[in-house]
Amino acid sequence: MLIRGRESKRAIIHKLLEDQIPSNLSSYIPHSWWYIGDILIVSVPKQLLNFKHILGEVFLQVEQGKARSVFGKVGPTRDIIRTPEFVFLAGDTNSETIHKELGGQFKIDAAKLTFSPGNHGERKRLIDIVQKNEFIVDMFSCVGNLSLPLAINNEPKKIVAVEINPLAYRYLEQNIKLNKVENRMIAIFGDNRTVLSEYHGQADRVLFGYFNGDNQQKRLAIRLCKKGGMVHFHEIIQAKEKETDKMIKQIAVIIEQETISDMDIAFKRVKKISPGMNHIVFDVKIN
Ligand SMILES: C[S@@+](CC[C@H](N)C(=O)[O-])C[C@H]1O[C@@H](n2cnc3c(N)ncnc32)[C@H](O)[C@@H]1O
Incomplete structure (x- = not known):
């Protein structure tokens, strides 16, 4: 039919x-x-x-x-x-399949791992804003959902992609090879809290694509950035007025604790999750 x-x-x-x-x-x-x-x-x-x-x-x-x-x-x-x-x-x-998007091939077990079609716009936006030669850390990689398109379409100096789930990590490794980006993207298996210390102060961009990150991880994201670097924090936020302000205040407090002088912050909706709930990305530039 x-x-x-x-x-x-x-x-x-x-x-x-x-x-x-x-x-x-x-x-x-x-x-x-x-x-x-x-x-x-x-x-x-x-x-x-x-x-x-x-x-x-x-x-x-x-x-x-x-x-x-x-x-x-x-x-x-x-x-x-x-x-x-x-x-x-x-x-x-x-349920293993190869999903083709933005010039890349994502091998994934679609029934056991997450790959949100609603994040397509964000994946595309990142391709548009990433500059040549950036050093990028993806703290919550899954199979390379956010960072693999950047390795394929942009010319980063290096992408470090961390994943704690052994199954997702296996696909992440395979996807780096499948898309022939081994020269600019590496996968690290483990908890991002413990495996990224050698990269402190080096990242031009940190991808924080996870709604349940704790303050330790948010602090780490900021620590990973060099001056002028940017963190993209993803959160589920109630559509109610002032809810985004709460998140901005929370980030400001963390930045103050890290004794960094200043930040610029902007946010945009990635997708609607359910009535009254939005997936928002906060772009935080560390000055
Ligand atoms: C919801 S997925 C999001 C994937 C991608 N960032 C995106 O936005 O589409 C979050 C991923 O982070 C991984 N993760 C959770 N805690 C982690 C940690 N402490 N260290 C490394 N990876 C972690 C999970 O296993 C999962 O694959």
Whole structure:
């Protein structure tokens, strides 16, 4: 079945599912889906869990030729290593894939690791702002989500990418080779709190792509920067007025403790997480 356009696909998915699930559940049919490589991911509400394989088969049918597998996101991303909660729905059970984006190839196990399609704009923005010969530290690399595109599209002096999850680290190493950027990007396995001391005061840019970082890690990010360097802190912030001010104050306090004279700070929304919650990136320039 070759169907073009999301609207017509939505209508067909509804039609096919309405015949197979109780009518009182039809309002829970997912309206959106996304791809990591050829793995199609659908958010599955708990009301439809008993029908998850039916759901998967319908999506596979409608996305024929594009999706090799369908996995369902059934809960939030958990733990320090940010494991997403996915269940198999239909197609091939193997969730390893190669996602192509911004001139790069990201090999990843799409059901066990995070790669947010909503961060595409931020990945693109970084490519646009990074200058030639920068030394960049990616403190929370996963498979190279934020830093690999910079190694591929920019001409950094060096990128140091740290990852604590052995599975993500394995893919990070493979992706550096797959994209032939070994001459400008290295992967370090371990806890960023303990493996970066030799780089203090050297970074032009630090990527802090993690919502649960603690103050020790925020301090480290600032310590890694040279004068004039920049840290990109990612946070989930309530859309309420003044919530961004709290984060700015928190960063200002850390910077004051580090006895650095001054900072410039700007922020922008990366994506909406849920009603009232935004993913914000704070660009902090250390003067
Ligand atoms: C949510 S992912 C984000 C990936 C990427 N930075 C992005 O923004 O798309 C965060 C990654 O940081 C890793 N991580 C968490 N704590 C860490 C630590 N202390 N040291 C190194 N990596 C860590 C997790 O295993 C996970 O792969």
